[in-house]
Amino acid sequence: MNQNPRRDLQLSRRQLLKYSGVGVAAVAGSSFLAACGGNGGSGGGGGDEPQSSGGILIHGATGGGSKDTLDPHQPVTNPDIARVCNLYEPLLIWNNDYELEPALAESIEASSDARTWTIKMRPGVTFHNGKDVTAEDALFSIQRFANPKAPLSAGGQLSQIIDFQSTKAVDPTTLKLVLNTPYAILDTLLAEYTAGIIPTDFDVKNPVGTGAFVYESFEPGKTSTFTRYSGYWGDPAFVDELQIQDFADDNAKVNALQAGQIQTVDNLPYNLIDTIEGAGGGVLVSDTGAWVPFTMRVDVEPFSDVRVRQAMRLIVDRQAMIDQTLSGYGSLGNDLYAPFDPAYASDLPQREQDIDQAKALLQQAGQEGMQVELFTGDDIGSVAPAAANLFVEQAKLAGVDVKVTKKTPFYDDDYLSYPFAQDFWNTRNYIAQAVVGTFPPEQGGTYNETHWDNEEHRSLVNAAARELDETKRAELLHDAQEIEYEEGGLIIWGFRQQVDGYAAGVQGLEPHKYLPLGAYRFDKVSV
Amino acid sequence: MTQVAILPDPLKEVAPPRGRSGGAAWAIWLLRRLGLAVLTLWLVSVLVFVATAALGDPVRAILGRDYDSNPGRVAQLEEQLNADDGLISRYLSWLGGLLTGDPGTSLANQQPVWGQISANVVNTLVLVLLAAAVMIPLAFGIAMISAHYRRRRPDTVIQTILLALAGVPEFVTGILLVALFSTSVFNIFPAVTIATPGGRPWDNLDGMVLPVATLVLAVTPHVSRIVRASLLEVLDSDYVELARLKGIPESVVMRKHALLNAIVPGIQVIALQLAWLAGGVVLVETLFSYPGIGRQLVDSVRNHDVPMVQALTIIIAAVYIVVNLVADLLSVLLTPRARTAISS
Numbered sequence: 001m002n003q004n005p006r007r008d009l010q011l012s013r014r015q016l017l018k019y020s021g022v023g024v025a026a027v028a029g030s031s032f033l034a035a036c037g038g039n040g041g042s043g044g045g046g047g048d049e050p051q052s053s054g055g056i057l058i059h060g061a062t063g064g065g066s067k068d069t070l071d072p073h074q075p076v077t078n079p080d081i082a083r084v085c086n087l088y089e090p091l092l093i094w095n096n097d098y099e100l101e102p103a104l105a106e107s108i109e110a111s112s113d114a115r116t117w118t119i120k121m122r123p124g125v126t127f128h129n130g131k132d133v134t135a136e137d138a139l140f141s142i143q144r145f146a147n148p149k150a151p152l153s154a155g156g157q158l159s160q161i162i163d164f165q166s167t168k169a170v171d172p173t174t175l176k177l178v179l180n181t182p183y184a185i186l187d188t189l190l191a192e193y194t195a196g197i198i199p200t201d202f203d204v205k206n207p208v209g210t211g212a213f214v215y216e217s218f219e220p221g222k223t224s225t226f227t228r229y230s231g232y233w234g235d236p237a238f239v240d241e242l243q244i245q246d247f248a249d250d251n252a253k254v255n256a257l258q259a260g261q262i263q264t265v266d267n268l269p270y271n272l273i274d275t276i277e278g279a280g281g282g283v284l285v286s287d288t289g290a291w292v293p294f295t296m297r298v299d300v301e302p303f304s305d306v307r308v309r310q311a312m313r314l315i316v317d318r319q320a321m322i323d324q325t326l327s328g329y330g331s332l333g334n335d336l337y338a339p340f341d342p343a344y345a346s347d348l349p350q351r352e353q354d355i356d357q358a359k360a361l362l363q364q365a366g367q368e369g370m371q372v373e374l375f376t377g378d379d380i381g382s383v384a385p386a387a388a389n390l391f392v393e394q395a396k397l398a399g400v401d402v403k404v405t406k407k408t409p410f411y412d413d414d415y416l417s418y419p420f421a422q423d424f425w426n427t428r429n430y431i432a433q434a435v436v437g438t439f440p441p442e443q444g445g446t447y448n449e450t451h452w453d454n455e456e457h458r459s460l461v462n463a464a465a466r467e468l469d470e471t472k473r474a475e476l477l478h479d480a481q482e483i484e485y486e487e488g489g490l491i492i493w494g495f496r497q498q499v500d501g502y503a504a505g506v507q508g509l510e511p512h513k514y515l516p517l518g519a520y521r522f523d524k525v526s527v
Numbered sequence: 528m529t530q531v532a533i534l535p536d537p538l539k540e541v542a543p544p545r546g547r548s549g550g551a552a553w554a555i556w557l558l559r560r561l562g563l564a565v566l567t568l569w570l571v572s573v574l575v576f577v578a579t580a581a582l583g584d585p586v587r588a589i590l591g592r593d594y595d596s597n598p599g600r601v602a603q604l605e606e607q608l609n610a611d612d613g614l615i616s617r618y619l620s621w622l623g624g625l626l627t628g629d630p631g632t633s634l635a636n637q638q639p640v641w642g643q644i645s646a647n648v649v650n651t652l653v654l655v656l657l658a659a660a661v662m663i664p665l666a667f668g669i670a671m672i673s674a675h676y677r678r679r680r681p682d683t684v685i686q687t688i689l690l691a692l693a694g695v696p697e698f699v700t701g702i703l704l705v706a707l708f709s710t711s712v713f714n715i716f717p718a719v720t721i722a723t724p725g726g727r728p729w730d731n732l733d734g735m736v737l738p739v740a741t742l743v744l745a746v747t748p749h750v751s752r753i754v755r756a757s758l759l760e761v762l763d764s765d766y767v768e769l770a771r772l773k774g775i776p777e778s779v780v781m782r783k784h785a786l787l788n789a790i791v792p793g794i795q796v797i798a799l800q801l802a803w804l805a806g807g808v809v810l811v812e813t814l815f816s817y818p819g820i821g822r823q824l825v826d827s828v829r830n831h832d833v834p835m836v837q838a839l840t841i842i843i844a845a846v847y848i849v850v851n852l853v854a855d856l857l858s859v860l861l862t863p864r865a866r867t868a869i870s871s
Contacts, residue, residue, distance in 0.1 A: 058721060065826035066643060066835065067635045217724030220636060220643070221826065222818050225724045245721055245816075248826070251702070252719050252816045258710040259718035279710070 051507050051526035056241040059522065060253045060262040064246030068220035070207045072196040073145040073152040078266060078516075079246050081193065083224055085520035086242065088196025088209035091119060091138060092187055098289070098340040098427065098513040100187060104133060104197050104210060108190070114182040114468050119175040119190075125233045127199050128214045135169035140200040142167075142177075142190075154194035157432070157444075161186075182466040184473065185431060193515065212237045212523030221246055228523075237523035238508065257281060257503055263527050264509070266516040268501040270327035280504040284518070286511035287331060288498045289339050289427030292383045294374070294391065294491035295449035297419045302367050306487050311361035315398050316391065317353040318493040325386040326496055333492040336481050337437075338430040340513055342470070343477035348485050358398045371401040375421035377410025383496070384422045416449055423449050427514045430477050434461045438484070450489030457483045549870035556869050560855065564848045571844040572625070575837055576618050585634070585833050604634060608833065625841065631834035635827070640838045644823060648842060650728055651812070651819035655804045657735065658742035663797060666747045670754035670793075671781060677759060686755075689748040697745035698810040704737050704744075705814070719816040728817060738815045742808065746800045753796045757789040791858045798854030805846040 061079035068077055072088040075081045091105035102108075106122040125133040146155030146162055166178035179186065189195070199208055207215050212234065213226035226242040245262060247253035254272045256262045258279045268276065273283050296303040296312060303309055313335055322330035331339075334350055362368050376388040388404045395402045407414070410421075425433065438452045439445030439461075460480040467473040484490070500517040502509055507526045512519040579585075586604045609617050624631055630640045669685060676682040692700070709718040717734045729735050761767060762785050770780050809821030820839055827835035859865045 065635070065830065066633060066638075066823070066832065067830060069636065219722065219724065220638075221823070223722040223724060243721075247719075247816055248822055249813045249816065252814055255705050255710055255718035256721070256816070259705075259714065261717050261719060261721055 049507070051238055053238045053240075053526065055239050055527045056243065057239040057264070057522055057525060057527050058243045058245055058262040059517075059520075060247050060256055060265040061244050062247060062250070062253065062265070062267040065221045065248070068218075068246070069204075070215070070218055070224075071204055072141075072198050072202075072207070072209065073154060073194050075153075075194060077246075079224070079244050081515065082244050082266070082517075082520040083218075083226075084196060085193050085211075085515065086213040086226060086522055087207060087211045087215060088198060089211055090191055090193065090195040091197065092191035094191055094193075094512075094514045094519070096510050096512045096518070100191050103191075104138070105190075108187050110184065110186070110468060112468070114184045114186075114466060115179050117177040117179070117186050119177060121173045121175070122233065123173065125210055126231050127210055128208045128229055128231075129199070130231070131199055132172075133197060133199075133210060134172040135175040136172070137199050138175050138197050139167065139169050140202075141195070141197045144198070144202075145195060152194065154189070154192040157435075158186075158189050160444075184464075184466055184468045185429075188429065188432070193519070212521075213242050216241075232523070235523070238526035239522070242522050254501070257501060260503060262503070263506050264500070264502045264517060264522075264525070266500045266520075268499045270329060270499065273499060273501075276501040282502050282504070282506070282509075284498075284500045284502065284509050284511060285329065286498040286500075286516075286518075287513055288496055289337070289513065290425065290496045290498075291333060291337060291492050291494065292381060292387060292422060292424045292496075293337075293493075294387075295418070295421050295423055296489040296491070297417075297449075297451050298487075298489040299451040299453075300419050302365070302370055302372070303419065303489060305365045305367070307361040307365040308367055308370070309487070309489055311358040311365070311367075311398065312395075312400075313351060313491050314354045314358040314361070315395050315400065316491055316493050317394050318351075320394070321387055321390060321493045324390055325383045326494065329497040329499055330494040331497070333494045335485055335488060335490060335492045337425065337433050337490070337492060338428060339495055340427065341429040341477070343430055343464075343474040343481075345478050345481040345485065348482065353394070355397045362398065362400070369399050369401065371403070372420050373403045373405055375405050375407055375410065375414075375418040377407045377422075379408075379410050380422050380424050384424065387493070388422060416447065418449075421449065423447070430481070431461055431465050434480065435465075437490075438488075452484075452489055454483060454487070552870050557856075560852060564852050567848055568841075568845060572622060572841060573618070575840045575844075576621060577614075579833050579837055580614055580617075585831050607632065607634065621837065625838075630838035630841075633827075633832055633835050635830040635832045635835070640834050644820065644835070644838060644842070647818055647820045647823050650817065651805065651808060651821065652846075653727075653729060654735070654738060654742070654808065654812075654817065654819060655801060657729075657739050658746065658804065659797070659801055661739060662743045662747050662750065662800075665743065666750035666797075667754055667786070667793065669747070669751045670758055671786065673751070673755045674758040674762060674785075675777075675781065677762075686752075689751055692744055693748035693752070696810075697741055698814055700744050701737070701741040701811055701814045704741055708737060720818070721816075722818055734815075738811055738817055741811050741814075742804060745811075746804065749800060750793060750796050754789060754793040757792045758785055761785045761788045787861070791861055794854050794857050794861070798850045802847040802850045805843055805850070 059082060061082050064077045064079040069075065069080055070083060070087070072084055075084045089103045091103060092100050092108065093103040095101045102122070104122055104125055105119050107120045109118050110116070119135070119138065121133060121135055121138065127133060142158065142162070143164065145152040146158035148159045148164070151159035161179045161181055161183050163178045163180045168176060170176050177186070196209055202208065210233070212229055212232045214229045216225040216227055218224040223243060223245045228237045228240055230236060247256070247265075250269050250272065253262075253265050254268070254275055257265055257276060258281070268283065276283055294312070296309055298304060298309070318332050322328060322332070332350060334348060336345060336348070338344055359368070362370060374388050374391065376384050378385060385406060392402045392404055425437070435444045436446050438448055438450070438454075439458060440453055441448060443458070457480050460476050464473045464476040464480070467476060498516050505527060508524040509518045510524070518524065585608060586601055605611070609620065621631065628641065632638065633640050633643060669689070673682045673685045705718050707713065708716045716736045717731070718737070720728045720734045720738070722728065723730060767780060767784050770784050771777070808819060809825055811817065812819040812822040820842065824836065824839045827839065859869065
């Protein structure tokens with residue numbers, strides 16, 4: 001019924017891969033993490049009054065269905081992601097600001113050549129079945145999701161760079177990861193929520209993790225229940241019980257919140273925000289790094305001319321895009337992705353609509369009155385067709401005639417060969433995104449929509465991926481971003497904000513830049 | 528929905544067998560109807576299978592753009608679907624599984640289909656039967672009152688309300704009921720069904736009120752209007768006039784003479800409505816987050832989960848056929864002419 005962009009995310013495996021993909025941050029050098037040990041994993045409550053313990057929290061999750069799973073390493077639907085975030089924990093974890101924090105690992109250090117990584121396990125952490133967490137368990141988990149033969153969502157990149165022959169658990173608290181190539185940001189690959197640590201005797205029928213909640217029951221497409229884990233290594237959860245209920249319909253979800261049957265919902269549609277606020281509930285708005293670009297193929301006419309690409313980028317009224325397709329819930333884009341990356345080139349001037357300049361560029365390129373076909377589809381998300389139609393209007397100002405073709409499905413065999421189209425991406429850091437989105441397919445560019453193939457850019461990114469020194473890495477990445485800013489084929493007009501809802505009396509939710517509803521950390525929430 | 532027009536005439540359908548005892552005649556009649564039902568079901572199974580097979584390559588649909596990059600999964604799914612076999616042999620093996628109670632394995636989560644749908648089938652049946660239990664007496668009651676006050680003010684008011692309700696789609700009624708009774712105005716009933724693990728939706732009876740009420744409001748107008756129409760027809764007939772002339776009280780005339788004769792069209796329209804509910808409650812199930820087969824069917828179609836779609840469609844078709852069979856049987860039993868025609 002409703003076309004919620006996030007609901008669509010669960011529909012295809014390709015979309016999941018992108019969503020859960022290997023987000024990569026250049027933030028965390030080994031020294032940072034080693035200094036930041038101790039109990040850094042759990043935060044406090046958000047409200048003014050002290051949070052009270054007890055009670056049951058029922059979360060209304062968007063979507064879900066018979067595809068629901070409890071597998072720690074390949075969640076499919078939104079409720080799956082919520083479950084994974086509460087049952088399991090990775091070695092490191094993204095905090096609210098999309099920075100790395102230690103979780104089950106106390107520290108992680110790279111050798112000077114960035115080939116050997118020593119992971120120290122946090123002492124005193126136990127699985128829900130009482131067993132201590134050891135380096136063996138961590139190795140087992142990594143082997144499971146980074147299996148070179150069939151890598152799961154977190155393991156795509158890892159499966160190619162880990163040398164499993166030499167990698168071993170040195171002692172119960174030390175894991176030595178050996179890579180077959182220098183990789184300076186390995187730690188970011190281990191922080192994905194799909195990289196949870198599970199015991200060596202893991203059985204998905206009775207899933208055991210280290211999270212703040214213990215598995216109780218699970219019915220795909222319906223509901224799942226959990227109880228507080230009293231032996232949790234961080235601050236134990238406030239609520240006694242957690243229930244995650246699937247909702248196929250947005251209205252049902254919001255009705256339930258209004259009627260007081262559930263306490264939290266994720267992915268609130270923009271048009272229902274007022275309803276929630278009117279009923280005394282609250283709305284949690286979080287910045288994200290999620291974007292829906294226009295993609296121009298740099299190897300076909302007319303976009304092979306860099307002036308045409310630059311003109312198209314000048315045609316877009318970015319603020320209008322945000323106001324009309326995101327109901328204002330978004331932040332400006334500057335044709336660069338990875339806004340949370342410490343190396344993000346925020347010093348490059350914000351590009352704005354400049355019709356005169358666009359016309360001049362088109363004239364120089366001999367493309368006045370250019371006609372182009374723009375491919376879009378509902379399966380990209382509801383933002384995409386709206387943005388496409390708005391772009392038609394904006395392009396008219398510069399005399400460009402854009403014809404929108406809506407494909408059903410968009411993600412078919414033609415995907416990645418459309419000359420001019422759209423796509424969607426979620427929060428990631430620069431290196432991971434650049435590899436998967438701008439490298440040639442044989443070098444890891446699985447979704448290179450623009451057929452961008454720039455040797456200089458590529459060598460900068462590759463050099464950065466090997467560089468352990470953060471400052472040097474940032475310099476390399478800045479140069480890489482400058483190339484894309486001037487010549488790239490992506491029009492990145494903005495980043496979406498995530499909107500979630502909660503009922504009156506719910507405390508402890510904080511905006512998280514990566515995952516909805518404070519990364520689903522229900523252990524921090526009281527009701 | 529003027530379903531009266533297509534009411535099968537039992538007299539025409541069944542030629543009276545001659546020279547047999549009444550019991551044997553009944554048995555033959557029943558067997559024949561059952562045989563027809565099975566034949567219909569078989570035809571439906573062929574249709575369902577061909578239709579789902581004609582939708583294109585399900586593996587390609589499931590994997591989307593991963594089709595080319597994930598040959599392992601392609602092979603796995605193709606093996607599960609026996610894609611290499613011909614259409615007929617796939618149909619036969621599917622039919623065989625269906626007959627032995629094993630409708631296959633879901634493509635979406637690799638669980639047995641039956642284990643996933645059995646609880647939902649029961650949930651939907653309970654919802655529909657509860658709605659029927661409320662709707663049937665209500666519809667007949669309203670029809671009797673309406674017929675009693677024929678073309679006077681109460682009748683006009685009732686008919687106007689029924690017509691208005693019949694014109695409003697059930698999800699609109701449902702949204703209004705939720706706004707009225709659980710969110711905006713009052714806070715009496717739960718807005719949605721919150722499933723308790725391993726529990727049934729009706730464990731918390733409060734939660735059943737609004738879904739059942741929505742269905743009742745959706746179906747009652749149709750049934751009530753049909754029953755009123757046939758009541759009026761009967762009330763105008765000569766024998767009712769005679770009964771009145773004999774001095775029989777109007778209430779007895781209504782119950783004994785009119786209602787019993789007007790019940791048959793009512794049964795037929797109830798059957799049609801119930802059959803429609805079995806597959807058509809998807810909007811109500813979605814609105815109230817009720818774990819039934821309608822929602823499951825939509826989910827399965829979206830997942831391109833062919834075995835689930837096939838099993839659910841067959842079940843819905845079976846409900847249609849069974850409900851109509853029962854309605855025909857009841858109609859015959861309640862129509863003396865038809866009864867005699869069969870047993871004579």
